[in-house]
Amino acid sequence: PMATLSQLELVEEHIRDAKEKGASVLCGGDRIKDLPGYFIWPTVLSKVDHSMKIMKEETFGPVLPIMSFSDLGEAIALANDSDYGLTASVWTKNRKNADYLASKIETGTVTINDHMSSFSEPGAIWGGIKQSGIGRCHGPLGFQELVYVKHVNRDFSKINRQLWWYPYNKDLLAILDKSFSLFYSARLRTKLKSVVSLTPYLTRIAKGIPLLNFIKGIPRLLRK
Template sequence: MEIRSPFTGLATVTLSQATDADTRAIFSTARAAQKAWAATPVAERQRVLVRLHDLVLDRQAEALDFVQLEAGKARLDAFDEVSATALVAAYYGKHSAKILRPRRSAGAVPVMTSAGELHHPKGVIGIISPWNYPLALTAMDVLPALMAGNTVVQKPDNQTALSALWLHELAEEAGLPAGVWQIVFGRGSVIGDALAEESDYLCFTGSTPTGKQLATKIAGRLTGYSLELGGKNPMIVLPDANVAKAATGAVAACFSSAGQLCVSVERIYVHESIREEFTRAFVAKTEALRLGGRLDYGADMGSLTSRSQLDGVSSHVDDARAAGATVLTGGRPRPDLGPLFYEPTVLTDVTPSAKLFTDETFGPVVSIYGFTDLDDAIERANDTEYGLNASVWTRDVAAGRAVAARIKAGTVNVNEGYAATFGSVGVPMGGMKSSGVGRRNGAEGLLKYTEAQAVAVQRGLKLRPPRGVPGKVWATAMTASIKALRRLPGR
């Protein structure tokens, strides 16, 4: 398959495409390598990530070029991927042993029963990575899977294959044994069944319809999976918000990576008392964005990644305009800059009949709505099948936290669009409702790749009546004991 750069439309690389049989053979070699990797001490696995962290930062110029050329991003957006990758490597390089260590728990009978929890690797993890964040999402999914003692077979998107290959090369340079992390390229229609059927656990990032199809395939095997899927992410601007800061934050929240970000804001609800001021400031800041496709920090926004993305964004905006929406700025492709550029677009007066009122656009398009009642704003923010990310803006942090707790989304940021939770790799990230199942990052992002096992040792007292003791007498004595246990600390 010939891959072309979004900036120019020119070919960048030709990738060999795997067959179903090729993919299953790769799983076999990964399974053979898994036992030795699982036996490697966690501290030694961590040292690989610490070295990888340093390599990523020291050689970031290479990654920045790859991400820009493959995904069409502005260089600062590409740097977001570099920094996220380094943060993930550092987190799991420091904390994996602690997260995975055996844990003690209160036994059935104090002193007589000791109980604990172990975590074993699942085996071979299949990971299907998207094109929009090829470096960061590879790191967030692959690295914890490796730290848990699994081997990995990853299928990156063909469009952004080089970014994943670059990180893979650095990981082996950092000491990761060959065969522990393998990469396969191919169309989902050809190798998707192999990935779903051979994986001991499957991690997928992509569209909600595809995620549902994969979940159906996996269900029959009774193996686990995690899915990060679509979003229609809201931003709520309360009446006391700093308008200038909220408008600046909204630009980053809506137009980073040209809006091709699962946690990007697509709906803004602004209190009517500041709506006009906010809209004026937001439109001015949006119009000041510099579009471009050079491999430097001169542009604020790059291009879309594929022709299908451009067609989808154009269709959503044209449909909204036909349904009565007002385009405050943007709303058109920019072929003078490159084949896939589209202007950052701000809409208002969007009606429910427009497709983008409810459907994810996944591009540089956002709609502004007013509100007067906070309960109404929260209800409208939650009125979607999705629940991935949200943003709240206010001078009152306590009020912001209270609003955040009422929004049905896996991550909510106060006075930030998405980067606060995205960069806080010690806390879980994922979706509610149709935005997905499971979490990445934090302890949960590592433990999902393990099988939890309870081990208990019983000494002395048996947990059944001794010979000669009537069952009713035993039950009465145990009832009194259980009541007494409740009062003990740690029970």
């Protein structure tokens, strides 16, 4: 049953639009008139394509449109050709294909050989992407939706001026330039050379950074 008459009419409109554009109704497609309420027979459509509303808009009714595909790449492209991304289901006996498809389909949830079961699992995150919404409920990420994250930066040093504060000069420019390799290089040798190249500026560095903190931080930087 549909919750409202307008929802029933929307489902009928999507079925009618698909039929007018060449889809075939394999079963269903009509209202169940001998029941009180807003009932429609479960419907299966074939020969559908993405020019049809049933494949591009939210139907929220018992309609299953079927499209064929030639390979996994085409299946992924067809699945992702949508403004919505709440949930998808992959049906296959091949575990490798299942994992590959699940990693490529753009949705908040992918269930394999099942559908919608994860919504009733409190530990499984639930939420969509694209026009299906933002944020998550359920699971650890669901709790994080109820809080906000705050960063607090503390500076209890006795230094009156930070190293990177104005005014700037050639020494500061040299320190910053040589520090880039220390912070961001992936090579240990380059990092060590950066430490050595900074030694002539230790006095200037000490004016803006507690020297003990700087020395303590070097091993952590070298581990990156």
